Amino acid sequence: MTKNIFLILSVAISCISGRGQEVVRVNHSPKLVVGIVVDQMRYDYITRFYDRFGEGGFKRMINEGFNCKNNHFNYVPTYTGPGHASVYTGTTPKNHGIISNHWYDKFGKAMVYCASDSLVKAVGSDTHLEKMSPRRMKTSTVADQNRLHTQLRGKTIGIAIKDRGAILPAGHSANGAYWFRGKDEGKWITSTYYCNELPDWVKKFNDSDRAESYLRVWNTLYDINTYIESGSDLNEFERGYTGKETATFPYDFAKLKDQNSGFDIIKSSAYGNSLTTDFAIAAIDGEQLGADKITDFLTVSFSSTDYVGHNFGVNSKEVQDTYLRLDKDLERFFNTLDAKVGKGQYTVFLTADHGAVHVPAYLKSVKIPAGYFDRDGFAKKVKTFVKEEFKTGELIENISNNQIFFHYAGLKKHSVAPEELQKKLAHFILQENQIDKVFTRYQLENGQYTTGIGALIQKGYNQKRSGDIVVVMDPATISYSRTGSTHGSGLPYDTHAPLLFFGHGIQKGSTTQETHIPDIAPTISALLGISFPNGATGKVLPFVLK
Structure with missing residues (x-):
């Protein structure tokens, strides 16, 4: 008996002070988890634009982290609300209840919006709209579980141009969720679900007129003639902006804004992602995210990629430029995390809420079956x-x-x-x-x-x-305008989404093994050593974690 006890103690000590001084830690969590959803990002945008990306954005995540190359939504419909909810709840609309962006409520006999809440009101705007909260989502998110695990000491902040992209990922117990009110305001706002007054850091950001600074000319980041990964700039498959005769670069937003709902024009351009990055960086300072050893959560959704895709289509120069600019914004964001939180002290995952179909009119022009319903x-x-x-x-x-x-x-x-x-x-x-x-x-x-x-x-x-x-x-058949792209089906162009992990606790590598969107939340839960979201049906991806 004594010999056995000695053997057990020897093994335990070797784990702590053995060769290489390896230390086994059960609860060694990152200081900050950052979840990034790129709205309407197809997986092939990574491969299609890869050679044009810099080293510090998408490529950094791929080279330093783990790339799940065969990641799919395992349900339909593939829309923004269900997508964001599924990423963070670890389950599908069958369980979390966000079955679309809008759906018919057969009990209330009316259409409802996935984030609407008549019991709250907007904060930061006088509009009677923007009454938003996560109450229609029936299950918890991984961010909720982190809040519970840390006795509410770990913060959660949600950020997106779209309200649903900020609210649903952050969950029910978030400290704050902020979205962009365009029109004639150009402000980041929230609702009384979270607070009765905007925090000082948000007020300061809104007062800085940062949004107004993006009412500038949008031209291609590089010589447009080098954008060989996308179609011609002038074609019949794009909608463009009201007030400009053709959907071609450049676009002068200062001149076009009054005919395009004011600050909303920023939302539907590459600059919306830059503004989101600016605000996310301000949140890291303003909320002191990742400033101590208790894990915080920051959820960021880049919504403008979706607006650009709907307007111009999968094959457009505008989509390509938006992703090249987003790559630079990601690099800027990661550099800030390095400086503020520390390299190796934070964990990031990046995915999408759905993909998108090529414009059916374009597909038909190259003899691929497609249509309009x-x-x-x-x-x-x-x-x-x-x-x-x-x-x-x-x-x-x-x-x-x-x-x-x-x-x-x-x-x-x-x-x-x-x-x-x-x-x-x-x-x-x-x-x-059809x-x-x-x-x-x-x-x-x-x-x-x-x-x-x-x-x-x-x-x-x-x-x-x-x-x-x-x-x-039928495949590539949509109920939509004849210009621009949309989504919603269970076909690969809508279900195949990127899934990248990097940072604290993440292996380097890649896989072509099929993974699913609901696997993300359980995997992050396992990394943090916390309970899974209460409706989770996804599985942990062990090959991602160290």
Whole structure:
């Protein structure tokens, strides 16, 4: 017995004072975790623009950290609200409840917004809009779990141009979430969910007129003729800005702002990311993030990449310039973290909330199947069919987000079984052009799909909030304008997103093994030694961690 105790003690001591003085630490966490979401970033933007990037931004993360090359969203729809929620909750809309940016609330009989909250009001603006909070998200985030683990001593701050990009990642217990109010204000604001008055550092930033400084000319960072990784500057696939005849560089924002909602023009340009970086750097100082040994959380979403993509499209010169400029902003941000928090003292992950499809009109021009879906015409056909088949117009309550919601009072009144309506309507819809697949509530609730689009839909399907019929369109077929890109499908152009880790506790390397967006929060939780978010379904990625 004595010999065994001696052996155990010897092993324990060797772990502490053995060869190389290796020290085993269970709770050695970074001083700061920074989560970065680049809105509408396709994975191939990394490979497509790689040779044009500098050494301190995307390349630094790849060379010093870990690159998950085959990372995907494992649910649909691939929109901003669900994307941000899934990254930080470690689960999918099936559980966290953020099923879209806007969705039909069948209990309130109205469309609702993923971050809206009538019980709060804006702080930093007099607008009656901007009543925002995370209350519609049903589960906790990794940032929430860090707050709980540290007895609320670890801070959480969320930042994004878009309100939902700031609010959902920061979670329910955040110290603050800030988003940009454009229009004629140009200010960073919050809501009474977090505080009743802006902190002094935010007031100081707003008073600095930093936003106004970006009402300048946007031209390409480098000679536009060297931008061979994107299409021609003048083409018919881009929308551009009101007041400028062509969607071509340069753009004079001082002249264009009045016709483009004032400061909102900054949001829809590369400069919106620079402004976000400025504000995130101010937050590090203002909130003293990473200043002690208790782990803090900073969530940053670069929203302007999405606005630019929607406006100009995946293949545009504007998208390329936006990413080359974002690369420089990331370098500036990482240099600040080195100086303020310390190299090796912080951990960063970077991903996206969804990808994007090439402009279908462009795809068609190069003979790739693509198209545009008439949503209003489809809704009219559905209602006409139901009325003729069941002799009543009271069975369909709402059609939105590629879903059909039944009017259950009407079903009862006319003695129509929900399964009967589902079956007949699904068969009718599947005969329509541009419709690829149809799923019913009965199928999604009673079957189990393990692969393919059915599995993605099930993970995005919330029994309480989702509809009774889910419609899937053909590949590269969208309900959108004929200029610019959009997203939302379960196809690779929308699901394949970057996932980069670097900094404290992160291995160097890469993998082509398939990983999923909900794996991020459990992996960071494991790094920090904290409980997973309470709805987490993702798995830890052990090859990422040291």
